């Protein structure tokens with residue numbers, strides 16, 4: 277299993293860094309938002325690649341489960357609308373490749389990385405939408421339909 281881990285690490289490219297035998301840190305950059313995220317893959321205790329890798333994201337100084345980080349996107353109706361615009365009917369959480377029922381031993385860490393990047397990007401976009409609503413009182417006076425149209429550009 278060591279070779280597989282090594283190969284997966286190499287596929288992640290120069291933004292990945294190993295820490296011991298079981299941990300890979302990965303820096304994600306969202307250039308258009310001028311933001312970064314640090315993802316931690318930990319294969320200890322999770323029987324990778326037969327079971328999903330443990331993926332956490334640096335959040336307020338500690339590593340928090342990825343699903344915990346994007347949970348607000350799953351439960352908030354505005355966020356769900358954005359998710360639907362971007363991902364169609366696919367659910368960020370229920371259809372995630374990190375779920376035990378969708379995971380397969382062929383699932384690669386680069387695929388997990390791409391999915392996490394997509395989820396975090398959605399979270400940033402949703403943050404922007406909230407910001408516009410909060411900062412501009414005129415926006416909230418707009419008809420809902422007009423707002424939804426504007427929103428598609430955010």
Ligand SMILES: [Zn+2]
Nearest residue numbers: 367368369370
């Ligand atoms: Zn769901």
